[in-house]
Amino acid sequence: MKKIIIAVCTVAVLQSCIVSTATKVVGGVAKLGYKTVKGTVKGVSWAVSKAKGKIDEDRIDGTWKVIGVYKGSFETFTNDPNPESSFDSECVEGFDQIIFNSKKSKLKPVHCSTEKLSWEKYDFEFGKNPLTKEKENYIKYNSSNYISIIDINSKTMILEGSLMPKLAFSGGKLYLLEKVK
Known part of the structure; x- marks a missing residue:
């Protein structure tokens, strides 16, 4: 039973880390994309x-x-x-x-x-x-x-x-x- 509880807790912690990391990456890419688009005219x-x-x-x-x-x-x-x-x-x-x-x-x-x-x-x-x-x-x-x-x-x-x-x-x-x- 201890092994199942430890496995479930480990999966929950890893899943939360993966989700927060993915959120930061997507947020960073969105900011970069915004700055690039904001400073362009006709693609230049x-x-x-x-x-x-x-x-x-x-x-x-x-x-x-x-x-x-x-x-x-x-x-x-x-x-x-x-x-x-x-x-x-x-x-x-x-x-x-x-x-x-x-x-x-x-x-x-x-x-x-x-x-x-x-x-x-x-x-x-x-x-x-x-x-x-x-x-x-x-x-x-x-x-x-x-x-x-x-x-x-x-x-x-x-x-x-x-x-x-x-x-x-x-x-x-x-x-x-x-x-x-």
């Missing part, structure tokens, strides 16, 4: 931190599609508990984009994939940005416009500044771009 993550150190200029080369615009600075974005993108494209066909040619140090904003502006010469620098007064990677063009490069990888880039005048007039300051293949 807004979850970024500012790049530490110099970024290789060749990484910005190519065509980048604007998929998210945040109305505020990067500092405001990092403190925002709900930083979803508020970008709705006005383009019926195509998309807003910016083309970088790092070999010639030129950039060209393109509205709705059709209305092309002329190429503009830029300087890619790492140092104290005159606009933000912080040491960072930035692009200077038209002698007085500065765009901070917050972060860049092979698929996405986050820029802060007056990237496209049409979007900047509506309050957009932080841009999430996706590389076009």
Whole structure:
């Protein structure tokens, strides 16, 4: 009889441990999933931190599609508990984009994939940005416009500044771009 009671108690204790462990795992996965979904737009993550150190200029080369615009600075974005993108494209066909040619140090904003502006010469620098007064990677063009490069990888880039005048007039300051293949 003692063996049956000990076996039943052991099974009860093990079952309770398994259930509580499974609950913690499911709860942890749910929190992680929520944070990932909360910080994404069109499947691309807004979850970024500012790049530490110099970024290789060749990484910005190519065509980048604007998929998210945040109305505020990067500092405001990092403190925002709900930083979803508020970008709705006005383009019926195509998309807003910016083309970088790092070999010639030129950039060209393109509205709705059709209305092309002329190429503009830029300087890619790492140092104290005159606009933000912080040491960072930035692009200077038209002698007085500065765009901070917050972060860049092979698929996405986050820029802060007056990237496209049409979007900047509506309050957009932080841009999430996706590389076009």
